Amino acid sequence: MLDVQSISVNYDQRxxxxxxxxxxxxxxxxxxxxxxxxxxxxxxRALSGVLSLAAGHITVEGRDLGRMSEMERAQQMAVVPQARxxxxxxxxxxxxxxxxxxxxxxxxxxxxxxxEIAHQAMLRTDTLELAERRIGELSGGxxxxxxxxxxxxxxxxxxxxxxxxxxxxLQYQVALxxxxxxxxxxxxxxxxxxxxxxxxxxxxxxxVALLVGGVLQAIGTPAEVLxxxxxxxxxxxxxxxxxxxxxxxxxxxx
Amino acid sequence: MKPNPxxxxxxxxxxxxxxxxxxxxxxxxxxxxAMLWDALRSRLGGLxxxxxxxxxxxxxxxxxxxxxxxxxxxxxxxSGSGAAYQGLFRNPLADPYLIGVASGAGxxxxxxxxxxxxxxxxxxxxxxxxxFGGAVLSVLIVYQLARVGKAIPSSNLILAGVAISSxxxxxxxxxxxxxxxxxxxxxxxMLGGASMSGWGPVLGVLPYVGIGLTVxxxxxxxxxxxxxxxxxxxQLGLPVERARRIILAAASLTTxxxxxxxxxxxxxxxxxPHIIRLIWGGDYRRLLPLAMIGGAALLxxxxxxxxxxxxxxxxxxxxxxxxxxxxxxxxxxxxSRQQNLW
Numbered sequence: 001m002l003d004v005q006s007i008s009v010n011y012d013q014r015x016x017x018x019x020x021x022x023x024x025x026x027x028x029x030x031x032x033x034x035x036x037x038x039x040x041x042x043x044x045r046a047l048s049g050v051l052s053l054a055a056g057h058i059t060v061e062g063r064d065l066g067r068m069s070e071m072e073r074a075q076q077m078a079v080v081p082q083a084r085x086x087x088x089x090x091x092x093x094x095x096x097x098x099x100x101x102x103x104x105x106x107x108x109x110x111x112x113x114x115x116e117i118a119h120q121a122m123l124r125t126d127t128l129e130l131a132e133r134r135i136g137e138l139s140g141g142x143x144x145x146x147x148x149x150x151x152x153x154x155x156x157x158x159x160x161x162x163x164x165x166x167x168x169x170l171q172y173q174v175a176l177x178x179x180x181x182x183x184x185x186x187x188x189x190x191x192x193x194x195x196x197x198x199x200x201x202x203x204x205x206x207x208v209a210l211l212v213g214g215v216l217q218a219i220g221t222p223a224e225v226l227x228x229x230x231x232x233x234x235x236x237x238x239x240x241x242x243x244x245x246x247x248x249x250x251x252x253x254x
Numbered sequence: 255m256k257p258n259p260x261x262x263x264x265x266x267x268x269x270x271x272x273x274x275x276x277x278x279x280x281x282x283x284x285x286x287x288a289m290l291w292d293a294l295r296s297r298l299g300g301l302x303x304x305x306x307x308x309x310x311x312x313x314x315x316x317x318x319x320x321x322x323x324x325x326x327x328x329x330x331x332x333s334g335s336g337a338a339y340q341g342l343f344r345n346p347l348a349d350p351y352l353i354g355v356a357s358g359a360g361x362x363x364x365x366x367x368x369x370x371x372x373x374x375x376x377x378x379x380x381x382x383x384x385x386f387g388g389a390v391l392s393v394l395i396v397y398q399l400a401r402v403g404k405a406i407p408s409s410n411l412i413l414a415g416v417a418i419s420s421x422x423x424x425x426x427x428x429x430x431x432x433x434x435x436x437x438x439x440x441x442x443x444m445l446g447g448a449s450m451s452g453w454g455p456v457l458g459v460l461p462y463v464g465i466g467l468t469v470x471x472x473x474x475x476x477x478x479x480x481x482x483x484x485x486x487x488x489q490l491g492l493p494v495e496r497a498r499r500i501i502l503a504a505a506s507l508t509t510x511x512x513x514x515x516x517x518x519x520x521x522x523x524x525x526x527p528h529i530i531r532l533i534w535g536g537d538y539r540r541l542l543p544l545a546m547i548g549g550a551a552l553l554x555x556x557x558x559x560x561x562x563x564x565x566x567x568x569x570x571x572x573x574x575x576x577x578x579x580x581x582x583x584x585x586x587x588x589x590s591r592q593q594n595l596w
Contacts (some may be wrong), residue, residue: 049488050485070491070494078489081485085483087344090537091535094537095482098490101475101491105477107475119382142468152359167355
């Protein structure tokens with residue numbers, strides 16, 4: 001569905017991504033890991049059309065992303081960004097409704113169906129009781145869930161998530177990833193998620209891609225990619241994988 | 255739970271209606287509502303109701319009505335474009351006056367006037383275009399000067415606005431002084447005041463403000479989406495660059511037309527959108543029309559004060575709004591540093 005063919009991206013006058021290739025299928029969670037500055041956020045920006053490609057192609061269902069309008073692209077792809085600098089005066093309900101933008105005309109007139117879809121998105125992300133609150137009054141974790149609801153309201157088959165769990169309490173980290181996985185299973189969404197937490201990736205991602213210095217160093221199942229040896233090298237700290245019965249090994253510093 | 259969505263419109267429209275009636279009634283001669291009605295009837299119906307009504311009709315229809323309409327249009331224009339600039343810059347302090355757009359428009363207008371004073375209809379229509387040029391130029395310069403990466407910090411915006419505003423004002427003064435005669439008239443115009451007489455300016459300002467404000471109302475949704483930042487706005491499917499250009503052009507056109515006919519009147523575009531945002535929230539589809547109605551009302555009240563304060567002499571309107579707006583500005587500045595709730 002999403003086909004990334006050897007893309008390179010320049011950012012801040014340096015090459016932030018170098019010949020990155022991978023594919024993403026419906027019903028799949030691809031976890032992107034890598035140290036800070038490895039290019040994870042740049043990858044999300046390039047996929048969502050915010051940064052232009054210096055080389056390579058991205059296609060969705062065979063269609064070149066570079067030739068789509070903003071609106072067409074947003075119908076295919078929704079982004080869950082990190083919760084920062086959000087407009088404080090908006091209510092949660094207004095913010096979630098912004099997710100319907102690619103399905104609306106210039107005036108932004110909403111149909112009952114748009115409101116129903118937004119309502120469903122809030123129900124799933126446990127944000128319904130926040131509906132009338134203003135964004136500026138919410139905690140970082142609540143804002144992050146609102147952004148997830150907004151992305152779901154976009155009804156796009158591809159979901160790009162940039163460190164969505166960073167501000168969340170543990171219970172909501174697990175809840176958000178459980179929700180993501182159930183959406184992937186039930187609605188065959190294709191999800192690309194950048195994560196800091198290696199154990200969260202190991203637990204939820206079907207495949208993992210390791211970005212280092214803008215280069216895709218490894219891609220494969222968690223068991224293939226998340227080896228203690230490889231990660232120790234990349235993160236410059238000795239790590240060990242502790243086997244856990246019935247699940248992926250837990251990665252901790254030695 | 256949900257408040258009646260029509261209520262903000264009722265409240266602001268009521269204020270506007272009050273401002274309109276008072277503006278028609280108050281002045282060197284007080285015209286009671288009954289007299290206003292008689293005057294209107296006599297002129298429109300062609301009735302002769304005696305000399306007193308004839309005089310009242312002349313005052314009403316040749317002096318007060320055009321002035322009232324011009325003030326209302328100017329208020330709507332400045333407040334509506336202020337709200338739009340605030341959304342565009344994502345900054346609550348972006349008032350057409352404070353960010354230098356008004357002064358830039360003033361320079362454009364005076365440059366056109368120094369070529370030929372607006373004695374002709376063509377001249378009346380050309381001056382807003384010159385003001386528009388000045389407005390767009392100054393807003394682009396301020397934007398470039400104030401920008402740090404993708405963000406526009408308040409302090410930068412205001413500093414760049416002050417710098418461009420000073421430069422434009424200096425050039426404007428120079429043009430006015432190097433012109434022949436007319437200096438006093440131009441000065442009064444600059445302060446926002448008595449050049450407003452007769453129907454000419456109303457007819458001159460109407461097409462520009464009408465078009466500009468209509469476009470701005472239509473961009474309410476786009477402004478809402480822009481509030482999440484350019485990057486997210488694009489990810490949500492908004493053609494960001496195109497939307498920005500349209501909003502910038504419409505806001506600058508509206509400001510320019512207001513300045514060209516009413517002079518430089520500050521702070522209306524700061525006060526009104528801010529109050530409305532506080533009471534009824536930040537949804538631009540609602541904020542823009544409410545700011546326009548409220549701006550018209552506020553400027554009408556300010557104009558009434560300007561007329562009666564030192565009667566029979568008039569205080570320039572820009573002085574009244576500055577007396578009102580400067581303390582308000584400081585309050586907003588303080589507040590916007592403390593919290594992210596604008």
